[in-house]
Amino acid sequence: MSALLEARGLVKSFGPFRAVDGVDLVLESGEMLAMIGPNGAGKSTCFNLINGQLAPDAGTVFLTGREITGQPPHRLARQGLARTFQVAATFGSMSVAENVEAALCVAAGRGASLWPGGRRRYRAQALDLLERVGIAAQAERQCGLLAYGDLKRVDLALALAQTPKVLLMDEPTAGMAPGERAQLMDLVSEIARDGAIAVLFTEHDMDVVFGHARRIVVLDRGQVLTVGAPDQVRDDPRVREIYLGPDLEESC
Ligand code: ADP
Ligand code: MG
Numbered sequence: 001m002s003a004l005l006e007a008r009g010l011v012k013s014f015g016p017f018r019a020v021d022g023v024d025l026v027l028e029s030g031e032m033l034a035m036i037g038p039n040g041a042g043k044s045t046c047f048n049l050i051n052g053q054l055a056p057d058a059g060t061v062f063l064t065g066r067e068i069t070g071q072p073p074h075r076l077a078r079q080g081l082a083r084t085f086q087v088a089a090t091f092g093s094m095s096v097a098e099n100v101e102a103a104l105c106v107a108a109g110r111g112a113s114l115w116p117g118g119r120r121r122y123r124a125q126a127l128d129l130l131e132r133v134g135i136a137a138q139a140e141r142q143c144g145l146l147a148y149g150d151l152k153r154v155d156l157a158l159a160l161a162q163t164p165k166v167l168l169m170d171e172p173t174a175g176m177a178p179g180e181r182a183q184l185m186d187l188v189s190e191i192a193r194d195g196a197i198a199v200l201f202t203e204h205d206m207d208v209v210f211g212h213a214r215r216i217v218v219l220d221r222g223q224v225l226t227v228g229a230p231d232q233v234r235d236d237p238r239v240r241e242i243y244l245g246p247d248l249e250e251s252c
Pocket of ligand 2 (some may be wrong): 076
């Protein structure tokens with residue numbers, strides 16, 4: 001295994017408050033790494049530092065060995081760092097297939113993504129991706145009319161349109177029913193494995209975390225408390241005490 005993404009010593013303060021305080025991370029090819037920790041631990045801020053949404057005060061980020069610190073999201077997307085959004089970033093009035101065609105068009109560096117003639121050449125590729133995420137049957141439906149779980153799959157297809165090496169998913173299953181969450185994360189695991197994509201995700205549902213992560217990194221007040229295999233993290237008394245408590249779902 002080789003490191004696809006590496007973060008070293010990331011720091012970010014908001015005023016006097018250090019939201020992220022010296023975070024190191026390594027993400028390897030094909031692996032699912034879950035980041036957990038209580039609300040306010042700094043998970044989303046970490047993601048934003050990695051994907052270029054925010055510039056770190058200190059620290060460096062490497063993608064496939066090359067430093068990418070502080071580069072804007074669209075440049076990172078072209079280098080293989082994709083993300084999904086908590087609220088799927090689709091055009092509601094366009095069909096599912098049209099949304100994916102537009103994403104493929106942008107990924108190919110063609111700006112006129114909303115122009116039908118420009119994007120239609122990506123139809124076959126879009127349908128392949130929709131097949132991959134299990135919603136090919138919905139290809140012609142307007143995105144705005146989709147059920148929430150299906151919209152999450154479209155969002156995943158939009159991220160995959162960038163042929164990412166690394167995929168960041170901040171709370172990918174938020175708002176989904178428990179059964180749907182497991183299905184979506186099964187699919188993500190399969191895609192990560194088959195495409196040798198590294199996935200970093202945050203998640204509140206501990207069944208999803210322990211069922212799908214190969215490793216788990218626990219964040220506590222902006223710092224990495226521990227990182228390890230699910231069993232190791234589950235058995236760590238500090239983790240149990242601070243994050244998991246008697247009821248895994250409620251305290252994380
Ligand atoms: P998590 O995702 O683990 O819940 P966040 O990274 O969203 O945590 O937030 C970490 C801390 O940083 C929180 O206390 C939050 O209020 C604060 N924070 C996050 N973003 C900002 C911001 N843009 N301005 C000020 N404070 C922020
Ligand atoms: Mg968050």
